Amino acid sequence: MQKLVSAGLQTIGLLSPRLGGRIAFNLWRRPLARGRVRADEQLVHAAAKVEVLDEAGAEVRTYAWGDGERPVLLVHGWRSRASRYAGFVTRLLELGYSPISYDAPAHGDSAGEVTSILGHQRIIRALEERHGPFEGVIAHSLGVPFALYAVREGVAAKRMVMISGVADFGYLADAFCAELGLGPKLNRELRRSIERGYFDGDHDIWTRFSVTTGKAELLVIHNDEDDIVDPAQAQLLLRNYGPHAHFLPTTGLGHRRILSDPAVITEAVAFLQDSDVPEGLDLSA
Known part of the structure; x- marks a missing residue:
């Protein structure tokens, strides 16, 4: 599944880095699974x-x-x-x-x-x-x-x-992109989507929250x-x-x-x- 997501995002990123960044952002912000209480x-x-x-x-x-x-x-x-x-x-x-x-x-x-x-x-x-x-x-x-x-x-x-x-704080985006093999353009667009999606477009969050x-x-x-x-x-x-x-x-x-x-x-x-x-x-x- 990860390989399919990676290949899909890379293809979309070549055609439209901004769209690729938005899709990456939607994946980045979702836990996908909730932790359950373990027996111990x-x-x-x-x-x-x-x-x-x-x-x-x-x-x-x-x-x-x-x-x-x-x-x-x-x-x-x-x-x-x-x-x-x-x-x-x-x-x-x-x-x-x-x-x-x-x-x-x-x-x-x-x-x-x-x-x-x-x-x-x-x-x-x-x-x-x-x-x-x-x-x-x-x-x-x-x-x-x-x-x-x-x-x-x-x-x-x-x-x-x-x-x-x-x-x-930037490691959160960098590690995500590295795991999926996403290049600098998609990393940049992911960061922009994070800035817009959570912080009203504030470009300084990467320093502010480190x-x-x-x-x-x-x-x-x-x-x-x-x-x-x-x-x-x-x-x-x-x-x-x-x-x-x-x-x-x-x-x-x-x-x-x-x-x-x-x-x-x-x-x-x-x-x-x-x-x-x-x-x-x-x-x-």
Whole structure:
């Protein structure tokens, strides 16, 4: 199927790059499949207090565990859902934190269409007003730029853990085009369609929503075998965020399994607890 889509888009792009860009945009913004609650997530998922937020007329499912003290926000990625954080929720509860999360629009049990980074900012701000300020924020994959932007724009968080994340906003278009073998012209038209479709034609979004210097202590976790988000994004995140960013390399976990790895969960939550920045973190052995 991917080969057929790739060949079709390339052919259309030769005839009309703009039409090819619009079609690519319609594919780019659709998850195509919703993540379901897995068997090993059922107990944690069922234990959450479920509420609903309104985002652009769509009902967004939110989840809260614990007694409300020391809230920690969990932000999932593309084609994922809040229940993927089951291992984190269990560990955070054991240590007296109150995990907070949500299924993004068009993901998990939430309704609506895929929303932009600005929509996620509004959701995260609403969760802060309801549950915050946050002791910490943990995000995975595409949730990383969403979480970092929300904090940059004023959401409070003492510490943050960013796992397998995207640092360069343009990477979202570049990786999509690379996967389908689309050339520079279709990449350019896809970017223009994204600008028009979500951001009123703003050409500066690629800089505006990329990672910039931050003040909160930040732990970056990435895997050397990540086949979804290039590990080079971790190095870019570290450079752009500045001296408050720290790195935890891992190996052999890929993009998705890293989120349920017990050692990663332990180190990530320990980072939220520490008053001093841990040195020499390394799970690569």
